[in-house]
Amino acid sequence: EINSMADFFSFFSSNIETPSSTAHEIDCLTANIVKSHRETCQYRVEELQALRWKVFSREEVLAYQSKSVEEMWQRCAYRLTDSIQYVVEFAKRIDGFLELSQNDQIVLLKGGSLEVVLVRMCRSFNPDNGTVFFEGKFGGTEIFKSLGCNDLIASIFEFSQSLCALHLSEQEVALFTAVVLLNPERACLQEKEKVARLHSHVDVTFKNTLQRSHRDTVLSKLSQKTLQLKSLCSLHIDRLRLFLELRPLLAHSLFPPLYHELFT
Numbered sequence: 001e002i003n004s005m006a007d008f009f010s011f012f013s014s015n016i017e018t019p020s021s022t023a024h025e026i027d028c029l030t031a032n033i034v035k036s037h038r039e040t041c042q043y044r045v046e047e048l049q050a051l052r053w054k055v056f057s058r059e060e061v062l063a064y065q066s067k068s069v070e071e072m073w074q075r076c077a078y079r080l081t082d083s084i085q086y087v088v089e090f091a092k093r094i095d096g097f098l099e100l101s102q103n104d105q106i107v108l109l110k111g112g113s114l115e116v117v118l119v120r121m122c123r124s125f126n127p128d129n130g131t132v133f134f135e136g137k138f139g140g141t142e143i144f145k146s147l148g149c150n151d152l153i154a155s156i157f158e159f160s161q162s163l164c165a166l167h168l169s170e171q172e173v174a175l176f177t178a179v180v181l182l183n184p185e186r187a188c189l190q191e192k193e194k195v196a197r198l199h200s201h202v203d204v205t206f207k208n209t210l211q212r213s214h215r216d217t218v219l220s221k222l223s224q225k226t227l228q229l230k231s232l233c234s235l236h237i238d239r240l241r242l243f244l245e246l247r248p249l250l251a252h253s254l255f256p257p258l259y260h261e262l263f264t
């Protein structure tokens with residue numbers, strides 16, 4: 001289990017050659033990223049779709065709504081951190097990621113892991129009734145009422161709804177999340193050029209697969225999504241700050257260490 005960035009580096013391994021852009025290498029990179037996604041996506045998408053009938057009852061919704069704001073923040077932070085650990089594992093399995101400096105790996109994960117979780121959320125989201133898979137069943141925004149940040153929750157759900165409308169395949173989710181993660185524009189990268197090279201390989205691969213499946217139109221819509229992701233993450237940080245300012249003593253005991261390290 002990974003509780004901090006230090007734990008993460010004790011897993012250190014692997015040595016991968018620099019990729020170049022022949023057709024064969026594009027296929028290899030696609031296969032590598034799709035496999036990495038499949039191995040680290042927490043739930044299979046067919047599994048999630050088969051569970052859609054399991055919706056929280058009126059009583060269960062009321063039980064969530066009567067929880068204290070602290071308990072609800074803690075639960076959500078634990079669930080988020082859990083899924084972020086899978087994203088860390090996803091990153092490590094992408095060819096070339098472990099060849100970056102430790103600093104740059106951390107910078108990319110700090111800046112991108114929540115964005116990847118929010119993209120992955122569309123797999124756990126049922127757009128027919130606006131519910132998400134949370135603690136074993138599907139629930140709507142009302143489940144999260146006691147967090148006291150309805151604007152954040154509404155924006156996250158709207159984002160998932162709009163991403164679902166693009167009907168991304170598992171391959172597209174895999175490649176898009178890799179593109180999001182390997183963003184060379186993150187502040188404080190030491191070897192920006194190296195990240196940019198890796199990013200462009202994945203980006204070329206992604207564009208290539210979209211073209212091959214005649215899905216070029218998806219591309220322009222996804223660049224909007226990238227901007228929305230950025231504002232969702234800063235809204236999350238804002239709401240977290242607000243929550244912590246009111247409870248300075250509680251903060252440290254409430255959240256998992258990795259959540260703390262990433263967002264406070």
Ligand code: MHQ
Pocket residue numbers: 041042043073076077079080083117118120121122124132133134144147153156
């Ligand atoms: C992943 C599985 C997964 C796990 C957790 C205020 C705050 C701290 C958070 C899910 C916002 C509340 C999250 C738990 C809420 C929007 C968060 C809490 C895909 C994503 C998913 C479903 C997360 C989606 C966002 C949730 C519901 O594989």
